[in-house]
Every structure is written in C-alpha cells, then in structure tokens.
Amino acid sequence: MPPGASASLWHPEAVSTLNPSLQISPEGKLLHLLTTEGLPAATLLQILDTARSFVSVTEREIKKVPLLRGKAIFNLFFEPSTRTRTTFEIAAKRLSADVVNLNIATSSQTKGETLLDTVANLTAMHADMFIVRHSESGAAHLIARNVGPDIHVINAGDGRHAHPTQALLDMFTIRHYKGGFNDLRVAIVGDVLHSRVARSEIHALTTLGVPEVRVIGPRTLLPRHVQNLGVHVFHDMEAGLKDVDVVMMLRLQQERMSGALLPSAGEFFKSYGLTPAKLARAKPDAIVMHPGPMNRGVEIDSAVADGGQSVILPQVTFGIAVRMAVMGILVGN
Amino acid sequence: MNIQINNARLIDPASHSERQQNLFIAQGRIAALGQGPAGFKPDRVLEASGLAVSPGLVDLSARLREPGFEYKATLESEMQAAVAGGVTSLVCPPDTDPPLDEPGLVEMLKFRARSLDRARVYPLGALTQGLEGERLTEMAELHDAGCVAFGQPGVTISDNQVLMRSLEYATTFGFAVWLRAQDATLSRGGVAHDGEVATRLGLAGIPVCAETVALSSILILARETGARIHLCRLSSAEAVEMVREARRRGLAVTSDVGVHHVHLSDLDIGYFDPNCKLIPPLRSRRDKDALRAGLADGTIDAICSDHTPVDDDGKQVPFAQAESGATGLELLLPLTLKWAQQAHLPLPAALARVTTEPLRVLGLPPQRIAVGEVADLCVFDPATWWRVERGALHSQGKNTPMLGMELQGRVRYTLVGGRIVFDAPVDRQS
Numbered sequence: 001m002p003p004g005a006s007a008s009l010w011h012p013e014a015v016s017t018l019n020p021s022l023q024i025s026p027e028g029k030l031l032h033l034l035t036t037e038g039l040p041a042a043t044l045l046q047i048l049d050t051a052r053s054f055v056s057v058t059e060r061e062i063k064k065v066p067l068l069r070g071k072a073i074f075n076l077f078f079e080p081s082t083r084t085r086t087t088f089e090i091a092a093k094r095l096s097a098d099v100v101n102l103n104i105a106t107s108s109q110t111k112g113e114t115l116l117d118t119v120a121n122l123t124a125m126h127a128d129m130f131i132v133r134h135s136e137s138g139a140a141h142l143i144a145r146n147v148g149p150d151i152h153v154i155n156a157g158d159g160r161h162a163h164p165t166q167a168l169l170d171m172f173t174i175r176h177y178k179g180g181f182n183d184l185r186v187a188i189v190g191d192v193l194h195s196r197v198a199r200s201e202i203h204a205l206t207t208l209g210v211p212e213v214r215v216i217g218p219r220t221l222l223p224r225h226v227q228n229l230g231v232h233v234f235h236d237m238e239a240g241l242k243d244v245d246v247v248m249m250l251r252l253q254q255e256r257m258s259g260a261l262l263p264s265a266g267e268f269f270k271s272y273g274l275t276p277a278k279l280a281r282a283k284p285d286a287i288v289m290h291p292g293p294m295n296r297g298v299e300i301d302s303a304v305a306d307g308g309q310s311v312i313l314p315q316v317t318f319g320i321a322v323r324m325a326v327m328g329i330l331v332g333n
Numbered sequence: 334m335n336i337q338i339n340n341a342r343l344i345d346p347a348s349h350s351e352r353q354q355n356l357f358i359a360q361g362r363i364a365a366l367g368q369g370p371a372g373f374k375p376d377r378v379l380e381a382s383g384l385a386v387s388p389g390l391v392d393l394s395a396r397l398r399e400p401g402f403e404y405k406a407t408l409e410s411e412m413q414a415a416v417a418g419g420v421t422s423l424v425c426p427p428d429t430d431p432p433l434d435e436p437g438l439v440e441m442l443k444f445r446a447r448s449l450d451r452a453r454v455y456p457l458g459a460l461t462q463g464l465e466g467e468r469l470t471e472m473a474e475l476h477d478a479g480c481v482a483f484g485q486p487g488v489t490i491s492d493n494q495v496l497m498r499s500l501e502y503a504t505t506f507g508f509a510v511w512l513r514a515q516d517a518t519l520s521r522g523g524v525a526h527d528g529e530v531a532t533r534l535g536l537a538g539i540p541v542c543a544e545t546v547a548l549s550s551i552l553i554l555a556r557e558t559g560a561r562i563h564l565c566r567l568s569s570a571e572a573v574e575m576v577r578e579a580r581r582r583g584l585a586v587t588s589d590v591g592v593h594h595v596h597l598s599d600l601d602i603g604y605f606d607p608n609c610k611l612i613p614p615l616r617s618r619r620d621k622d623a624l625r626a627g628l629a630d631g632t633i634d635a636i637c638s639d640h641t642p643v644d645d646d647g648k649q650v651p652f653a654q655a656e657s658g659a660t661g662l663e664l665l666l667p668l669t670l671k672w673a674q675q676a677h678l679p680l681p682a683a684l685a686r687v688t689t690e691p692l693r694v695l696g697l698p699p700q701r702i703a704v705g706e707v708a709d710l711c712v713f714d715p716a717t718w719w720r721v722e723r724g725a726l727h728s729q730g731k732n733t734p735m736l737g738m739e740l741q742g743r744v745r746y747t748l749v750g751g752r753i754v755f756d757a758p759v760d761r762q763s
Contacts, residue, residue, distance in 0.1 A: 160535030
C-alpha cells in the first residue's frame with residue numbers, strides 16, 4: 001500500500017507522496033538529495049565522479065565556475081551548525097551562486113511560524129534551492145513534498161534520519177584512499193542510535209558493494225533492528241576492528257549521559273574510544289575518519305586524530321567538492 | 334414516520350444470518366419483516382435492491398472534539414460524519430478539554446448530541462480527575478449524568494495503588510473500566526513502533542514492552558479486584574496472546590482494536606507520512622496479522638474507528654511533531670468489509686465486530702433485525718467503489734492514511750430510532 005497522498009498545501013502539482021522516492025524522477029534523474037537510501041549505485045558514482053572534477057577547481061587560483069550563476073541558494077538551518085553551513089556556502093559560491101544564510105533559531109520560527117510557512121515565504125523570494133538542516137527526522141522530506149517543481153532540496157541533516165552529503169563525501173574519501181569498495185571491511189563506531197551520519201553511511205556503503213559493514217557500540221547506543229540494515233553488530237571493539245580497512249568514528253553527544261544510556265564519557269572511552277592500541281587491530285593501512293566535530297578523549301584519542309592514518313581533514317576538503325557536485329547535478333536536472 | 338425498505342439483503346449478526354426480505358418500520362421500531370403489517374402505509378419507501386441492511390454501527394471510540402477542540406472539528410460535522418458512516422451509536426472518550434470528569438460537562442455533551450438528532454452518544458467518563466491519574470472522579474454522579482463506563486485513554490496510570498483503588502471503587506457500583514495499556518516511561522519520547530522502520534527513519538521508538546508491561550499490571554489488578562475491564566486499542570501480537578491467555582484462565586476481560594491497525598503496519602509510514610502517526614503506533618506486519626487473528630478467533634471483541642480529527646496544521650509538520658490520530662467514522666464500514674473479504678468471513682460474523690459485540694462490551698442488549706427491535710439501521714451498498722478524498726469526507730478531519738485509496742462499501746441511508754438521519758442522494762446534492 002503506498003503512503004497516503006495528503007493534498008499539498010502549497011503546490012498542487014508537486015510530486016505526490018504516492019511516489020515513494022520523492023528524490024528521483026520517474027526518468028531516474030535526481031530532483032532532491034534527501035537520503036542515500038534508495039539511491040542507485042550509478043547515481044552515487046555519478047556524484048563521486050563529478051566531485052572529482054571539482055576537486056581541481058578547489059586547487060586552482062580562481063576557485064570559481066559559473067555553473068550556478070544567477071541561482072539563489074538558501075541555507076535553511078533550523079539547527080545550529082557552523083561547519084556544514086560554511087562548506088555549503090563555500091561550495092555554492094564556487095559555483096557562482098547567490099547564497100542566503102538563514103539562521104532560523106533567531107527568526108520567524110520562534111515567532112510561531114510553521115516550517116512550511118517559512119519555506120513558502122522564501123519560495124516567494126525566488127529561491128532555487130534549499131539546503132535544510134533540522135532537528136526532526138523527516139523535515140527535509142516534508143519540505144521537498146511541498147515545494148514547486150523547479151526547486152531542489154538538499155538535506156543537510158534531519159534529526160537522526162539522514163545526512164546524505166556527509167555520507168557522499170565519506171564515500172569519496174574512501175574511494176580516494178582505497179581505490180574502490182569491493183574488498184573493504186568498514187566499521188562504524190559509537191552512537192549509531194542517534195546518528196543520521198551512520199544511517200546514511202550504511203545505505204551508501206551497502207549500495208556501493210562494500211562486502212562487510214560493521215557497527216560497534218554498546219547495546220544502548222545501537223538501534224534494536226540495526227542488523228536489518230545489512231550490518232554486522234559488535235559490542236566488543238577489539239573484535240569489531242579486527243582486519244578492518246576503514247574506521248568511521250561517530251561523535252558522542254554529552255546528552256547521552258542522561259537518560260540512562262551511558263554512565264560516563266570515561267567509561268565510553270575505555271570501551272569504545274579509538275586509541276592507537278585499538279587501531280592496531282585494524283589493518284596497518286586502515287584509514288580513520290570522523291564527520292566532526294571531534295570530542296577528543298571521548299570517542300577518539302588525540303594521538304589517532306592527529307596521527308598518520310587519520311584522513312579527517314581531507315574529509316573536510318573533499319566535502320566542498322562533493323557538495324559542489326550535488327548542487328551542480330541537481331540544477332542540471 | 335412509516336418507512337418501508339424493499340428488496341434489501343438483511344444482515345443480522347445476532348442470529349448469524351442474512352436473508353432477503355422487505356423491512357417495515359413504524360414508531361421507531363421494526364414493525365414487520367417480509368410482509369407489511371395490516372394497514373401499513375409507508376410515508377417513505379426506500380428501494381434497496383442491491384443494498385444491504387445491517388444494525389447501525391456501534392463505534393466504541395470516536396472523538397467529537399467538543400468540548401474544547403472546536404477548531405479541529407465540531408459536534409455538527411462529526412455527528413454528520415458518524416451517520417454518513419452508518420454509525421448509529423458511538424462512545425466518546427473523556428479526553429476533551431476539559432476532560433469529562435464533571436457531571437455538568439457530560440450533561441451538556443449529551444444535550445448537544447441529542448439536539449443534533451443524529452447518532453446516539455455514550456460518553457466515557459474520566460476515571461481520575463483531569464485524567465491525571467491521582468484522584469478519583471465522582472463516578473456515581475457521572476454515571477447518573479450518562480457515562481457508560483470510565484476510562485483513561487492516555488498512558489496507563491503509573492501509580493499502581495491509584496489504579497487498583499480506582500478499579501475497586503468502580504466495582505463497588507458495577508461500572509466497567511476502559512484502559513489502554515501503555516507504560517508511560519517505556520513509551521517516553523517515542524513516536525513510532527520500535528522496529529525496523531523507526532530504525533531506518535531515525536524515529537524514536539515505542540517498544541512492544543511499553544504495551545505488555547502495562548497490560549500485565551492491568552490484567553493482574555483486574556483479577557485482584559474483580560473489576561470489569563475493557564482493553565482499548567490492542568497493538569501487538571504479544572498483547573493479543575496475553576489477552577487470549579487471560580481469557581483462557583477465566584478472566585472476563587473484553588478488548589478492541591482500531592480499524593486502521595487491522596489494515597496497516599509501520600511499513601505504511603513510508604517516508605514519514607504523518608497520517609500514519611497513530612496511538613497506539615502502527616506496529617509490524619506480524620503484529621497486524623496477530624490482531625487480525627485475534628479478531629477472527631474472538632480474542633478481540635470489537636473493531637472501532639478511534640476517530641480523531643486533526644486539522645492540516647497538526648499534520649503538516651515533521652513526523653515527531655505531528656498530532657497523532659486518524660479520522661475514521663466514515664471508514665469503519667468499508668474497512669470492516671475489506672477485512673471480512675480478506676479473512677473470508679461471512680458478513681454477519683464480520684459485522685458483529687462493529688454491531689452486536691460493541692453493544693455487549695457496553696453491557697447493552699444486541700440490536701437484532703427482528704420485529705420489535707429499535708430501528709437503528711445502516712443501509713449500504715457493499716459493492717460500490719469510492720475514492721477516499723478530502724471532498725468525500727464529512728468529518729473536518731481529512732487525516733487518514735487511506736487518502737487516495739479506493740474502498741468498497743458506501744452508506745446510502747442511516748436510520749436512528751426509525752428516522753432517516755442520513756440520506757446519501759440528498760447529501761450529495763447539497
């Protein structure tokens with residue numbers, strides 16, 4: 001049974017919710033980037049290949065191409081973020097787009113305006129693209145369901161659900177250092193339960209053919225049905241890291257200590273923090289990744305974060321090229 | 334008014350039978366079947382060939398949004414929705430604003446409903462004052478004002494001593510207590526069934542144990558106190574099994590299931606469809622199958638709509654922030670028919686779950702298609718397909734997961750006390 005088609009308030013001709021994949025047109029073109037789930041491998045690879053061509057742009061003197069000239073891109077961040085918003089802004093400007101940053105916490109949202117009213121008002125200002133970050137899962141889908149046909153939505157993180165551009169830049173990073181995906185063992189460590197990054201990574205990794213994806217964490221921080229996503233579950237980090245090629249560390253938020261999920265950051269670090277000793281269980285050429293910002297001494301030891309196997313800073317650089325690629329492809333469709 | 338219904342298929346769940354006969358109504362009751370009474374002159378003849386007549390539907394839970402939530406819906410629109418759905422009697426839960434914990438509020442609701450002259454309204458009184466789970470309500474006074482039973486539609490009272498004492502007090506007077514099994518702390522923060530779908534969508538989950546832990550307390554206290562308990566809106570396979578086991582051991586407990594839970598699972602949430610945000614949550618396919626099996630073997634007595642109109646503003650927000658509930662009065666009949674068809678049940682048996690069984694839960698005598706019975710009837714076309722669209726619904730709540738679907742079963746006429754309170758051809762013209 002298809003999901004119910006509620007009448008769109010704003011644009012009756014917007015893609016109906018009976019189309020379960022809102023982000024892909026019937027012809028297979030990417031209309032929005034909301035989640036890595038359900039994206040065909042070809043689409044993921046197209047984004048990675050396009051990003052590769054943009055890497056050279058970021059290395060030039062004049063770091064601009066005119067691809068998005070005249071386009072208005074609105075950064076709609078309902079949740080604070082400096083890093084992600086900045087990389088999107090840089091990426092958009094490198095494509096010659098006009099960027100407007102909306103820090104919603106201080107604006108009309110607090111005056112009681114609904115999410116859709118905010119979007120409708122901005123649409124009336126001729127937005128071509130919305131980059132949305134929101135604390136609730138599904139917010140980007142809600143917006144995408146309610147914008148007109150020529151407006152693209154990029155999900156910059158919705159609640160615990162998805163952070164597709166992070167997953168894409170991580171895939172780019174893995175391909176850059178490992179050449180491909182077919183022979184890899186990848187481990188994702190930490191608070192998978194609350195992580196939109198982890199969910200997006202898992203979908204991308206399994207779609208791209210990574211034969212073994214592992215999640216490592218205490219039971220309270222792993223979703224009950226996580227194995228149904230196609231991952232192997234480990235509670236023992238040493239066992240989980242054995243012979244792994246890629247270690248992806250997740251950030252642990254301070255709030256997890258309340259609500260009876262964890263006793264302390266110290267105990268978490270003891271069992272699940274990435275130290276040189278634990279990293280030694282992985283392959284000698286394993287790479288260490290982190291979406292940032294890091295909590296040194298909580299999920300990752302400084303020696304590892306700053307060590308030779310860490311690719312955390314290159315991830316940030318690649319993030320700009322990947323976001324340029326996503327924006328370019330969407331507007332091109 | 335004398336009414337004659339010709340050529341209909343009369344479905345009588347009380348006698349597990351159906352027959353093709355003309356039906357004659359006089360002075361609010363069924364005067365005759367087959368042949369008219371001597372000297373009968375009909376004021377109105379309803380040509381009903383191809384149509385079925387059953388007792389009017391009895392809905393054990395329909396929110397009318399009065400008092401307090403008039404902006405979501407009004408008594409007028411929801412009572413019209415009821416009779417458009419063939420519902421002739423409905424139970425209104427106490428979670429109004431203010432809750433139905435004062436006799437004056439109950440009297441007002443009954444008065445308003447009576448003056449609208451549509452379906453019969455049976456208010457469910459609040460078990461505790463303000464529904465806060467601390468102090469008892471004046472159950473005897475509320476009963477005199479018209480409450481049929483007492484309940485807590487929200488989370489189960491967390492103070493077990495209060496729960497036990499409220500059951501004991503209710504038993505003093507022989508009042509039934511309606512409870513929904515949901516542990517407050519285990520369901521805290523959850524917005525969807527704690528299963529694979531919630532994991533994928535990143536939604537906080539409500540585990541099955543939130544239902545079974547509370548249910549276990551309720552069943553034990555029911556046995557301790559001898560209270561007559563009705564369990565509202567079972568949602569999981571484990572809960573159905575617990576009820577089955579309790580009844581096997583002799584506990585006289587009844588239960589119901591929401592009609593949407595008979596047909597949907599958490600998979601139907603798709604990509605965050607807020608119309609699928611329900612209380613209790615839609616659970617897994619396995620749970621849905623167990624609910625259907627429970628209905629078939631009688632472990633679950635009744636199907637109700639759990640009608641909860643929510644306006645667009647309440648649903649057009651991210652899933653976790655959306656108000657829960659679905660509109661259902663106009664879908665109870667077609668969705669019950671759909672279940673009957675899928676479960677290969679004869680119509681009298683299936684319709685019993687929305688007619689005679691709810692009346693038994695209420696402690697009222699069954700309505701039969703028989704001479705002398707009060708003429709609360711639903712005349713419907715079991716075969717006609719219609720599309721569930723905003724314009725097709727009388728309720729102000731257009732929030733149903735079934736939007737866009739085609740269903741079979743459309744009410745043509747509804748009679749309460751022998752009067753036509755819904756007339757589809759007239760309704761369509763206006």
